[in-house]
Amino acid sequence: MKTPDIRTVNVTRYVTPLREGGSLPAIVEADDDFPYVLKFRGAGQGTKALVAELICGELARAIGLRVPELVFMELDNSFAQTEPDEEIQDLLRFSVGLNLGLHYLSGAITYDPLVSVAEPLEASKVVLLDSIITNIDRTHRNTNLLNWKKELWLIDHGAALYFHHSWNGWEASAARTFPMIKDHVLLAKASQLTEAAAVIKEALTPDFVSAVVDLVPDDFLTEEGNPVSPAEKRAVYKTYLNTRIANLEALRKEAEDAR
Template identity: 65%
Template sequence: MKPIEIRTVDVVQYLKPLREGGSLPGLVKADDEFLYVIKFRGAGQGKKALIAELIGGELARAIGLHVPEIVFMNLDDTFSKTEPDEEIQDLLKFSVGLNLGLHFLSGAIVYDPLVSIADPMTASKVVLLDSMISNIDRTAKNTNLLNWHKELWLIDHGSSFYFHHNWATWETHLSRTFPAIKDHVLLERATKLEEAATEIENRIDPATIAEIVSKIPEEWLNSETDTLSPDAIRAAYIQFLETRLSQLNLLVKEAKNAR
Protein backbone atom coordinates (compact mmCIF):
# COMPACT_ATOMS: atom_id res chain seq x y z
CA MET A 1 0.00 0.00 0.00
CA LYS A 2 1.05 3.60 -0.55
CA PRO A 3 2.37 5.17 2.71
CA ILE A 4 0.10 7.81 4.22
CA GLU A 5 1.82 11.16 4.59
CA ILE A 6 0.27 13.82 6.80
CA ARG A 7 1.91 17.22 6.71
CA THR A 8 2.46 19.42 9.76
CA VAL A 9 1.87 23.16 9.39
CA ASP A 10 1.96 26.14 11.75
CA VAL A 11 -1.05 28.38 12.31
CA VAL A 12 -0.11 31.97 11.43
CA GLN A 13 -3.53 33.65 11.57
CA TYR A 14 -6.79 32.87 13.35
CA LEU A 15 -9.53 34.27 11.11
CA LYS A 16 -12.89 33.41 12.66
CA PRO A 17 -14.84 30.77 14.56
CA LEU A 18 -17.18 28.51 12.61
CA ARG A 19 -20.10 28.52 15.01
CA GLU A 20 -22.15 25.94 13.14
CA GLY A 21 -19.91 23.27 14.67
CA GLY A 22 -20.70 22.20 18.21
CA SER A 23 -17.02 22.22 19.18
CA LEU A 24 -16.33 25.68 17.69
CA PRO A 25 -13.87 24.79 14.94
CA GLY A 26 -12.16 27.80 13.40
CA LEU A 27 -10.98 29.07 10.04
CA VAL A 28 -7.23 29.67 10.10
CA LYS A 29 -4.36 30.44 7.75
CA ALA A 30 -1.20 28.33 7.94
CA ASP A 31 2.41 28.99 7.03
CA ASP A 32 1.89 27.23 3.68
CA GLU A 33 -0.52 30.08 2.71
CA PHE A 34 -3.57 27.77 2.63
CA LEU A 35 -6.76 28.08 4.66
CA TYR A 36 -7.85 25.27 6.98
CA VAL A 37 -10.73 24.40 9.27
CA ILE A 38 -8.97 23.67 12.56
CA LYS A 39 -10.38 21.20 15.07
CA PHE A 40 -9.15 22.12 18.54
CA ARG A 41 -7.72 19.71 21.10
CA GLY A 42 -9.15 21.98 23.81
CA ALA A 43 -12.75 21.61 22.60
CA GLY A 44 -15.45 19.57 24.34
CA GLN A 45 -14.50 16.05 23.21
CA GLY A 46 -10.80 16.88 23.40
CA LYS A 47 -8.08 14.90 21.69
CA LYS A 48 -10.33 11.86 21.17
CA ALA A 49 -12.36 13.83 18.61
CA LEU A 50 -9.14 14.58 16.73
CA ILE A 51 -8.22 10.89 16.73
CA ALA A 52 -11.67 9.98 15.40
CA GLU A 53 -11.34 12.70 12.75
CA LEU A 54 -7.96 11.38 11.66
CA ILE A 55 -8.88 7.68 11.49
CA GLY A 56 -12.33 8.26 9.97
CA GLY A 57 -11.05 10.69 7.36
CA GLU A 58 -8.12 8.56 6.24
CA LEU A 59 -10.27 5.41 6.09
CA ALA A 60 -12.73 7.30 3.91
CA ARG A 61 -9.90 8.38 1.62
CA ALA A 62 -8.56 4.82 1.46
CA ILE A 63 -11.88 3.49 0.14
CA GLY A 64 -12.05 6.14 -2.55
CA LEU A 65 -14.24 8.80 -0.95
CA HIS A 66 -13.46 12.52 -1.13
CA VAL A 67 -12.06 14.04 2.08
CA PRO A 68 -10.24 17.40 2.36
CA GLU A 69 -6.53 17.03 3.06
CA ILE A 70 -5.94 16.37 6.75
CA VAL A 71 -2.96 18.09 8.37
CA PHE A 72 -1.48 18.43 11.84
CA MET A 73 -1.53 22.07 12.99
CA ASN A 74 0.79 23.63 15.53
CA LEU A 75 -0.89 26.39 17.53
CA ASP A 76 1.22 28.63 19.78
CA ASP A 77 0.09 30.67 22.77
CA THR A 78 0.01 34.08 21.06
CA PHE A 79 -3.49 33.81 19.57
CA SER A 80 -5.40 33.60 22.86
CA LYS A 81 -3.75 36.80 24.06
CA THR A 82 -5.24 38.90 21.26
CA GLU A 83 -8.69 37.25 21.11
CA PRO A 84 -11.45 39.46 22.64
CA ASP A 85 -14.11 36.71 22.93
CA GLU A 86 -13.58 34.96 26.29
CA GLU A 87 -15.00 31.61 25.13
CA ILE A 88 -12.71 31.48 22.11
CA GLN A 89 -9.83 32.85 24.18
CA ASP A 90 -10.11 29.87 26.52
CA LEU A 91 -10.44 27.46 23.61
CA LEU A 92 -7.24 28.80 22.03
CA LYS A 93 -5.44 28.73 25.38
CA PHE A 94 -6.34 25.09 26.04
CA SER A 95 -5.42 24.10 22.48
CA VAL A 96 -1.79 25.20 22.43
CA GLY A 97 0.19 22.41 20.79
CA LEU A 98 -0.75 19.96 18.06
CA ASN A 99 -4.25 20.19 16.62
CA LEU A 100 -5.88 18.85 13.46
CA GLY A 101 -6.94 20.72 10.34
CA LEU A 102 -8.84 20.05 7.14
CA HIS A 103 -8.16 21.95 3.94
CA PHE A 104 -10.85 24.62 3.53
CA LEU A 105 -13.04 23.97 0.47
CA SER A 106 -13.88 27.49 -0.68
CA GLY A 107 -17.33 27.72 -2.20
CA ALA A 108 -18.50 24.30 -1.00
CA ILE A 109 -22.23 23.91 -0.30
CA VAL A 110 -23.64 21.97 2.64
CA TYR A 111 -25.28 18.76 1.45
CA ASP A 112 -29.07 19.01 1.34
CA PRO A 113 -30.80 15.61 1.17
CA LEU A 114 -33.74 17.16 -0.73
CA VAL A 115 -31.74 18.65 -3.61
CA SER A 116 -28.11 17.51 -3.48
CA ILE A 117 -26.62 14.71 -5.57
CA ALA A 118 -25.11 11.49 -4.21
CA ASP A 119 -24.73 8.50 -6.52
CA PRO A 120 -25.76 5.06 -5.15
CA MET A 121 -22.22 3.64 -4.96
CA THR A 122 -20.84 6.65 -3.11
CA ALA A 123 -23.84 6.70 -0.76
CA SER A 124 -23.38 2.99 -0.07
CA LYS A 125 -19.68 3.39 0.75
CA VAL A 126 -20.41 6.30 3.10
CA VAL A 127 -23.12 4.29 4.89
CA LEU A 128 -20.79 1.31 5.38
CA LEU A 129 -17.87 3.52 6.42
CA ASP A 130 -20.03 5.15 9.10
CA SER A 131 -21.22 1.73 10.27
CA MET A 132 -17.60 0.61 10.55
CA ILE A 133 -16.48 3.62 12.59
CA SER A 134 -19.71 4.04 14.61
CA ASN A 135 -20.32 7.53 13.30
CA ILE A 136 -23.53 8.75 14.92
CA ASP A 137 -23.32 12.19 13.31
CA ARG A 138 -24.36 11.96 9.65
CA THR A 139 -28.09 12.54 9.84
CA ALA A 140 -30.51 14.83 8.01
CA LYS A 141 -30.16 17.31 10.88
CA ASN A 142 -26.37 17.41 10.57
CA THR A 143 -25.14 15.83 7.36
CA ASN A 144 -21.40 16.57 7.69
CA LEU A 145 -21.26 16.37 3.90
CA LEU A 146 -20.39 19.01 1.33
CA ASN A 147 -20.97 19.33 -2.40
CA TRP A 148 -17.87 20.82 -4.01
CA HIS A 149 -17.19 20.88 -7.77
CA LYS A 150 -20.18 18.56 -8.28
CA GLU A 151 -18.70 15.89 -5.99
CA LEU A 152 -19.59 14.70 -2.51
CA TRP A 153 -17.01 15.46 0.19
CA LEU A 154 -16.95 14.08 3.74
CA ILE A 155 -16.13 16.23 6.77
CA ASP A 156 -16.27 15.89 10.54
CA HIS A 157 -15.84 12.35 11.86
CA GLY A 158 -15.17 13.54 15.40
CA SER A 159 -18.19 11.75 16.90
CA SER A 160 -17.03 8.34 15.66
CA PHE A 161 -15.54 5.56 17.81
CA TYR A 162 -17.64 6.65 20.79
CA PHE A 163 -16.45 3.56 22.69
CA HIS A 164 -13.12 5.31 23.28
CA HIS A 165 -14.68 7.59 25.86
CA ASN A 166 -14.74 4.61 28.25
CA TRP A 167 -11.87 2.20 27.71
CA ALA A 168 -13.07 -0.02 30.55
CA THR A 169 -15.94 -1.29 28.39
CA TRP A 170 -14.59 -0.91 24.85
CA GLU A 171 -14.36 -4.66 24.16
CA THR A 172 -18.13 -5.02 24.54
CA HIS A 173 -18.45 -3.03 21.31
CA LEU A 174 -16.61 -5.67 19.27
CA SER A 175 -19.69 -7.87 19.02
CA ARG A 176 -22.12 -5.04 18.27
CA THR A 177 -23.28 -3.78 14.91
CA PHE A 178 -24.56 -0.23 14.38
CA PRO A 179 -28.36 0.13 14.71
CA ALA A 180 -28.08 3.94 14.53
CA ILE A 181 -27.51 3.53 10.79
CA LYS A 182 -31.31 3.78 10.46
CA ASP A 183 -30.95 7.57 10.83
CA HIS A 184 -28.20 7.97 8.21
CA VAL A 185 -28.84 10.78 5.73
CA LEU A 186 -27.68 8.70 2.74
CA LEU A 187 -29.35 5.41 3.65
CA GLU A 188 -32.21 5.82 1.17
CA ARG A 189 -29.73 6.28 -1.68
CA ALA A 190 -27.44 3.44 -0.57
CA THR A 191 -28.71 0.83 -3.03
CA LYS A 192 -25.35 -0.77 -3.86
CA LEU A 193 -24.29 -1.98 -0.43
CA GLU A 194 -22.97 -5.39 -1.54
CA GLU A 195 -20.86 -3.83 -4.31
CA ALA A 196 -19.60 -1.18 -1.88
CA ALA A 197 -18.64 -3.85 0.66
CA THR A 198 -16.62 -5.69 -1.99
CA GLU A 199 -14.77 -2.50 -2.91
CA ILE A 200 -14.05 -1.73 0.74
CA GLU A 201 -12.65 -5.23 1.24
CA ASN A 202 -10.45 -4.76 -1.83
CA ARG A 203 -9.11 -1.43 -0.60
CA ILE A 204 -8.79 -1.97 3.17
CA ASP A 205 -6.68 -4.67 4.82
CA PRO A 206 -4.96 -4.99 8.21
CA ALA A 207 -1.86 -3.22 6.86
CA THR A 208 -3.95 -0.21 5.80
CA ILE A 209 -5.63 -0.06 9.20
CA ALA A 210 -2.29 -0.32 11.02
CA GLU A 211 -0.78 2.40 8.82
CA ILE A 212 -3.63 4.81 9.56
CA VAL A 213 -3.61 4.14 13.31
CA SER A 214 0.18 4.60 13.39
CA LYS A 215 -0.32 8.24 12.35
CA ILE A 216 -2.04 9.16 15.63
CA PRO A 217 0.36 11.52 17.44
CA GLU A 218 1.65 10.06 20.70
CA GLU A 219 0.62 13.16 22.65
CA TRP A 220 -3.03 12.63 21.67
CA LEU A 221 -2.91 9.19 23.29
CA ASN A 222 -1.65 10.38 26.67
CA SER A 223 -4.43 11.16 29.13
CA GLU A 224 -4.67 11.04 32.90
CA THR A 225 -8.20 9.63 32.63
CA ASP A 226 -7.42 6.75 30.24
CA THR A 227 -6.86 3.33 31.78
CA LEU A 228 -4.90 2.01 28.78
CA SER A 229 -1.37 2.82 27.64
CA PRO A 230 -0.86 4.52 24.24
CA ASP A 231 0.29 1.22 22.71
CA ALA A 232 -2.77 -0.57 24.09
CA ILE A 233 -5.05 2.16 22.73
CA ARG A 234 -3.54 1.83 19.25
CA ALA A 235 -4.01 -1.94 19.45
CA ALA A 236 -7.65 -1.42 20.47
CA TYR A 237 -8.40 0.80 17.46
CA ILE A 238 -6.77 -1.77 15.18
CA GLN A 239 -8.69 -4.68 16.72
CA PHE A 240 -11.97 -2.78 16.52
CA LEU A 241 -11.51 -1.90 12.84
CA GLU A 242 -10.31 -5.37 11.85
CA THR A 243 -13.37 -6.83 13.58
CA ARG A 244 -15.63 -4.36 11.78
CA LEU A 245 -14.04 -5.29 8.47
CA SER A 246 -14.77 -8.96 9.15
CA GLN A 247 -18.39 -8.04 9.96
CA LEU A 248 -19.09 -6.15 6.73
CA ASN A 249 -21.73 -8.67 5.64
CA LEU A 250 -23.61 -8.08 8.92
CA LEU A 251 -23.36 -4.30 8.47
CA VAL A 252 -24.69 -4.64 4.92
CA LYS A 253 -27.63 -6.72 6.16
CA GLU A 254 -28.36 -4.26 8.98
CA ALA A 255 -28.31 -1.27 6.61
CA LYS A 256 -30.53 -3.03 4.05
CA ASN A 257 -33.06 -3.93 6.73
CA ALA A 258 -33.03 -0.36 8.02
CA ARG A 259 -33.58 1.01 4.53
Protein backbone atom coordinates in the same frame (compact mmCIF):
# COMPACT_ATOMS: atom_id res chain seq x y z
CA MET B 1 -2.15 0.71 -0.81
CA LYS B 2 0.13 3.62 0.01
CA THR B 3 0.14 4.75 3.64
CA PRO B 4 -1.17 8.33 4.03
CA ASP B 5 1.37 11.04 4.74
CA ILE B 6 0.08 13.72 7.10
CA ARG B 7 1.87 17.07 6.84
CA THR B 8 2.48 19.41 9.77
CA VAL B 9 1.91 23.15 9.37
CA ASN B 10 1.95 26.13 11.72
CA VAL B 11 -1.07 28.36 12.30
CA THR B 12 -0.21 31.91 11.25
CA ARG B 13 -3.59 33.65 11.45
CA TYR B 14 -6.88 33.04 13.23
CA VAL B 15 -9.53 34.17 10.73
CA THR B 16 -12.99 33.45 12.15
CA PRO B 17 -14.84 30.94 14.34
CA LEU B 18 -17.38 28.55 12.78
CA ARG B 19 -20.10 28.91 15.37
CA GLU B 20 -22.39 26.35 13.76
CA GLY B 21 -20.01 23.67 15.07
CA GLY B 22 -20.57 22.56 18.64
CA SER B 23 -16.83 22.45 19.34
CA LEU B 24 -16.27 25.94 17.89
CA PRO B 25 -13.80 25.07 15.11
CA ALA B 26 -12.29 27.98 13.22
CA ILE B 27 -11.03 29.00 9.82
CA VAL B 28 -7.32 29.70 10.07
CA GLU B 29 -4.39 30.29 7.76
CA ALA B 30 -1.13 28.36 7.93
CA ASP B 31 2.47 28.89 6.89
CA ASP B 32 1.86 26.98 3.64
CA ASP B 33 -0.51 29.84 2.63
CA PHE B 34 -3.60 27.59 2.62
CA PRO B 35 -6.78 28.06 4.68
CA TYR B 36 -7.89 25.28 7.02
CA VAL B 37 -10.73 24.42 9.37
CA LEU B 38 -8.91 23.95 12.66
CA LYS B 39 -10.25 21.34 15.11
CA PHE B 40 -9.07 22.24 18.61
CA ARG B 41 -7.65 19.81 21.14
CA GLY B 42 -9.10 22.05 23.86
CA ALA B 43 -12.71 21.63 22.68
CA GLY B 44 -15.31 19.58 24.54
CA GLN B 45 -14.31 16.06 23.46
CA GLY B 46 -10.61 16.87 23.57
CA THR B 47 -8.12 14.86 21.57
CA LYS B 48 -10.50 11.90 21.20
CA ALA B 49 -12.39 13.88 18.56
CA LEU B 50 -9.10 14.51 16.75
CA VAL B 51 -8.23 10.80 16.87
CA ALA B 52 -11.60 9.91 15.34
CA GLU B 53 -11.27 12.66 12.75
CA LEU B 54 -7.86 11.43 11.65
CA ILE B 55 -8.53 7.69 11.58
CA CYS B 56 -11.97 7.87 10.01
CA GLY B 57 -11.01 10.51 7.47
CA GLU B 58 -8.12 8.44 6.17
CA LEU B 59 -10.20 5.24 6.06
CA ALA B 60 -12.79 7.13 4.01
CA ARG B 61 -10.14 8.41 1.63
CA ALA B 62 -8.77 4.89 1.18
CA ILE B 63 -12.10 3.58 -0.12
CA GLY B 64 -12.38 6.34 -2.69
CA LEU B 65 -14.45 8.89 -0.80
CA ARG B 66 -13.60 12.58 -0.87
CA VAL B 67 -12.25 14.06 2.36
CA PRO B 68 -10.44 17.41 2.64
CA GLU B 69 -6.72 16.99 3.25
CA LEU B 70 -5.97 16.44 6.92
CA VAL B 71 -2.93 18.12 8.46
CA PHE B 72 -1.42 18.43 11.90
CA MET B 73 -1.48 22.07 12.98
CA GLU B 74 0.82 23.64 15.57
CA LEU B 75 -0.80 26.47 17.53
CA ASP B 76 1.28 28.76 19.75
CA ASN B 77 0.09 30.81 22.73
CA SER B 78 0.25 34.19 20.97
CA PHE B 79 -3.27 33.77 19.55
CA ALA B 80 -4.89 33.46 22.98
CA GLN B 81 -3.09 36.59 24.17
CA THR B 82 -4.59 38.77 21.43
CA GLU B 83 -8.12 37.29 21.24
CA PRO B 84 -10.80 39.58 22.79
CA ASP B 85 -13.60 36.96 22.99
CA GLU B 86 -13.21 35.17 26.33
CA GLU B 87 -14.75 31.89 25.15
CA ILE B 88 -12.44 31.71 22.15
CA GLN B 89 -9.53 32.93 24.26
CA ASP B 90 -9.97 29.96 26.62
CA LEU B 91 -10.27 27.53 23.70
CA LEU B 92 -7.06 28.85 22.16
CA ARG B 93 -5.22 28.71 25.46
CA PHE B 94 -6.23 25.10 26.11
CA SER B 95 -5.28 24.14 22.52
CA VAL B 96 -1.68 25.31 22.44
CA GLY B 97 0.39 22.60 20.77
CA LEU B 98 -0.62 20.00 18.22
CA ASN B 99 -4.12 20.12 16.71
CA LEU B 100 -5.77 18.85 13.54
CA GLY B 101 -6.93 20.77 10.48
CA LEU B 102 -8.91 20.07 7.33
CA HIS B 103 -8.32 21.95 4.10
CA TYR B 104 -11.04 24.60 3.84
CA LEU B 105 -13.33 24.07 0.84
CA SER B 106 -14.21 27.64 -0.02
CA GLY B 107 -17.69 27.96 -1.50
CA ALA B 108 -18.86 24.49 -0.47
CA ILE B 109 -22.52 24.12 0.49
CA THR B 110 -24.12 21.83 3.05
CA TYR B 111 -25.49 18.63 1.55
CA ASP B 112 -29.24 18.79 0.97
CA PRO B 113 -30.76 15.31 0.49
CA LEU B 114 -33.53 16.77 -1.68
CA VAL B 115 -31.29 18.43 -4.28
CA SER B 116 -27.64 17.41 -3.77
CA VAL B 117 -25.75 14.80 -5.73
CA ALA B 118 -24.72 11.41 -4.29
CA GLU B 119 -24.04 8.48 -6.60
CA PRO B 120 -25.40 5.08 -5.46
CA LEU B 121 -21.99 3.41 -5.01
CA GLU B 122 -20.63 6.48 -3.27
CA ALA B 123 -23.63 6.65 -0.94
CA SER B 124 -23.30 2.93 -0.23
CA LYS B 125 -19.64 3.28 0.73
CA VAL B 126 -20.47 6.15 3.10
CA VAL B 127 -23.24 4.14 4.76
CA LEU B 128 -21.05 1.08 5.33
CA LEU B 129 -18.06 3.14 6.46
CA ASP B 130 -20.25 4.91 9.02
CA SER B 131 -21.46 1.51 10.24
CA ILE B 132 -17.85 0.41 10.71
CA ILE B 133 -16.77 3.55 12.55
CA THR B 134 -20.09 3.89 14.44
CA ASN B 135 -20.63 7.42 13.19
CA ILE B 136 -23.84 8.70 14.80
CA ASP B 137 -23.52 12.10 13.16
CA ARG B 138 -24.61 11.75 9.52
CA THR B 139 -28.37 12.20 9.73
CA HIS B 140 -30.88 14.54 8.09
CA ARG B 141 -30.53 16.76 11.15
CA ASN B 142 -26.78 17.08 10.74
CA THR B 143 -25.40 15.59 7.53
CA ASN B 144 -21.69 16.42 7.89
CA LEU B 145 -21.54 16.28 4.11
CA LEU B 146 -20.67 19.05 1.67
CA ASN B 147 -21.22 19.57 -2.03
CA TRP B 148 -18.17 21.24 -3.54
CA LYS B 149 -17.69 21.66 -7.28
CA LYS B 150 -20.64 19.30 -7.80
CA GLU B 151 -18.95 16.55 -5.80
CA LEU B 152 -19.75 14.96 -2.44
CA TRP B 153 -17.24 15.58 0.36
CA LEU B 154 -17.16 14.08 3.87
CA ILE B 155 -16.34 16.21 6.91
CA ASP B 156 -16.41 16.03 10.71
CA HIS B 157 -15.91 12.49 12.01
CA GLY B 158 -15.25 13.63 15.56
CA ALA B 159 -18.30 11.86 16.98
CA ALA B 160 -17.34 8.48 15.49
CA LEU B 161 -15.57 5.64 17.36
CA TYR B 162 -17.57 6.55 20.43
CA PHE B 163 -16.41 3.40 22.24
CA HIS B 164 -13.20 5.29 23.14
CA HIS B 165 -15.02 7.59 25.54
CA SER B 166 -15.13 4.59 27.87
CA TRP B 167 -12.47 1.95 27.31
CA ASN B 168 -14.41 -0.61 29.36
CA GLY B 169 -16.29 -3.08 27.22
CA TRP B 170 -14.76 -2.14 23.88
CA GLU B 171 -14.67 -5.80 22.80
CA ALA B 172 -18.46 -6.06 23.05
CA SER B 173 -18.83 -2.77 21.21
CA ALA B 174 -16.63 -4.04 18.37
CA ALA B 175 -18.86 -7.09 17.90
CA ARG B 176 -22.17 -5.19 17.78
CA THR B 177 -23.95 -4.04 14.65
CA PHE B 178 -25.07 -0.42 14.24
CA PRO B 179 -28.87 -0.07 14.45
CA MET B 180 -28.64 3.73 14.20
CA ILE B 181 -27.81 3.29 10.52
CA LYS B 182 -31.57 3.48 9.94
CA ASP B 183 -31.30 7.27 10.41
CA HIS B 184 -28.45 7.76 7.91
CA VAL B 185 -29.03 10.61 5.46
CA LEU B 186 -27.72 8.60 2.49
CA LEU B 187 -29.41 5.28 3.25
CA ALA B 188 -32.16 5.73 0.65
CA LYS B 189 -29.54 6.29 -2.06
CA ALA B 190 -27.32 3.41 -0.94
CA SER B 191 -28.48 0.85 -3.51
CA GLN B 192 -25.09 -0.77 -4.14
CA LEU B 193 -24.16 -2.02 -0.69
CA THR B 194 -22.81 -5.34 -1.94
CA GLU B 195 -20.47 -3.62 -4.39
CA ALA B 196 -19.42 -1.11 -1.73
CA ALA B 197 -18.63 -3.90 0.74
CA ALA B 198 -16.29 -5.50 -1.81
CA VAL B 199 -14.41 -2.21 -2.26
CA ILE B 200 -14.08 -1.74 1.49
CA LYS B 201 -12.87 -5.31 2.11
CA GLU B 202 -10.18 -4.93 -0.54
CA ALA B 203 -8.96 -1.53 0.64
CA LEU B 204 -9.17 -1.73 4.42
CA THR B 205 -6.80 -4.61 5.06
CA PRO B 206 -5.39 -5.18 8.55
CA ASP B 207 -2.03 -3.81 7.39
CA PHE B 208 -3.62 -0.63 6.08
CA VAL B 209 -5.75 -0.15 9.20
CA SER B 210 -2.61 -0.58 11.30
CA ALA B 211 -0.77 2.03 9.23
CA VAL B 212 -3.61 4.55 9.63
CA VAL B 213 -3.87 4.06 13.38
CA ASP B 214 -0.10 4.46 13.65
CA LEU B 215 -0.50 7.98 12.21
CA VAL B 216 -2.09 9.11 15.47
CA PRO B 217 0.50 10.97 17.56
CA ASP B 218 1.22 9.88 21.11
CA ASP B 219 0.22 13.40 22.08
CA PHE B 220 -3.39 12.68 21.05
CA LEU B 221 -3.45 9.40 22.97
CA THR B 222 -2.08 10.59 26.30
CA GLU B 223 -4.64 11.52 28.96
CA GLU B 224 -3.95 12.78 32.44
CA GLY B 225 -5.12 10.23 34.95
CA ASN B 226 -5.53 7.46 32.36
CA PRO B 227 -2.94 4.68 32.83
CA VAL B 228 -3.56 3.12 29.38
CA SER B 229 -0.49 3.83 27.23
CA PRO B 230 -0.63 5.16 23.65
CA ALA B 231 0.67 1.80 22.38
CA GLU B 232 -2.09 -0.07 24.20
CA LYS B 233 -4.72 2.32 22.83
CA ARG B 234 -3.41 1.87 19.29
CA ALA B 235 -3.71 -1.89 19.67
CA VAL B 236 -7.33 -1.50 20.78
CA TYR B 237 -8.20 0.77 17.83
CA LYS B 238 -6.68 -1.72 15.41
CA THR B 239 -8.48 -4.72 16.88
CA TYR B 240 -11.75 -2.79 17.11
CA LEU B 241 -11.68 -1.66 13.48
CA ASN B 242 -10.49 -5.00 12.11
CA THR B 243 -13.24 -6.80 14.04
CA ARG B 244 -15.89 -4.53 12.57
CA ILE B 245 -14.50 -4.86 9.05
CA ALA B 246 -14.48 -8.66 9.46
CA ASN B 247 -18.19 -8.38 10.40
CA LEU B 248 -18.96 -6.24 7.34
CA GLU B 249 -21.50 -8.70 5.95
CA ALA B 250 -23.64 -8.34 9.08
CA LEU B 251 -23.40 -4.54 8.80
CA ARG B 252 -24.32 -4.70 5.11
CA LYS B 253 -27.36 -6.85 5.84
CA GLU B 254 -28.46 -4.52 8.63
CA ALA B 255 -28.25 -1.52 6.30
CA GLU B 256 -30.05 -3.41 3.53
CA ASP B 257 -32.86 -4.35 5.91
CA ALA B 258 -33.07 -0.76 7.14
CA ARG B 259 -33.49 0.46 3.55
